[in-house]
Amino acid sequence: MGQIFKLFVVKDEPYLTIDENVIIGDKAIVTVNGMFPSVVECFNDEQIGLFQNPFTKMTKRHKVVMGPDEFTIEEDLKQKLIMSETSINVEYEEGEIKIIE
Numbered sequence: 001m002g003q004i005f006k007l008f009v010v011k012d013e014p015y016l017t018i019d020e021n022v023i024i025g026d027k028a029i030v031t032v033n034g035m036f037p038s039v040v041e042c043f044n045d046e047q048i049g050l051f052q053n054p055f056t057k058m059t060k061r062h063k064v065v066m067g068p069d070e071f072t073i074e075e076d077l078k079q080k081l082i083m084s085e086t087s088i089n090v091e092y093e094e095g096e097i098k099i100i101e
Contacts, residue, residue, distance in 0.1 A: 002093025004100065006062055007073070008037045009081035014073045015039065016092060017062035022048055027064040034060065035085050066092075073097060 005016040008029050015029055022028045026042045030051045040061075042048050051061040071092075077099075081088065089100040 002091040002098075005065065005090050005092055006087040007081065007090045007097065008062070008087045009073075009078050010037045010039050012078070012082065013068035014071065014078065014081075015064050015068070016066040016071065016090070017064050017087075020063045021052060022061060022063050024048070027067065029062040029064060029087075031060050031062070031087075033058045034087070037085070037087065039064070062087075071095070071097070 003018075005018055006029075008015045008017060010029065015027075017029050022042050024042055024044060028040045028042060028051065029037045030040050031037050040047075040051070051059055054060075091098045091100055
């Protein structure tokens with residue numbers, strides 16, 4: 001069994017993420033209540049603190065481990081994620097993405 005990731009699509013590009021702390025130089029997906037994902041470049045500790053230790057529990061960060069240059073997804077799955085503005089849990093193993101129900 002492969003590792004479990006969250007799959008997001010932001011601006012038509014897929015991202016695989018994990019629930020780990022980020023450091024300067026990382027990319028993260030930041031969501032509000034699990035929706036409206038945005039890609040954020042982690043430039044400094046003050047910025048990271050805003051979403052890693054947020055004032056509201058609705059703000060979540062997801063560390064990007066693979067971006068659009070490293071894998072692709074089927075167009076119908078991409079459109080589903082774009083329309084829902086949320087994420088799905090997936091398994092990634094040997095270059096294949098499997099949706100976890």
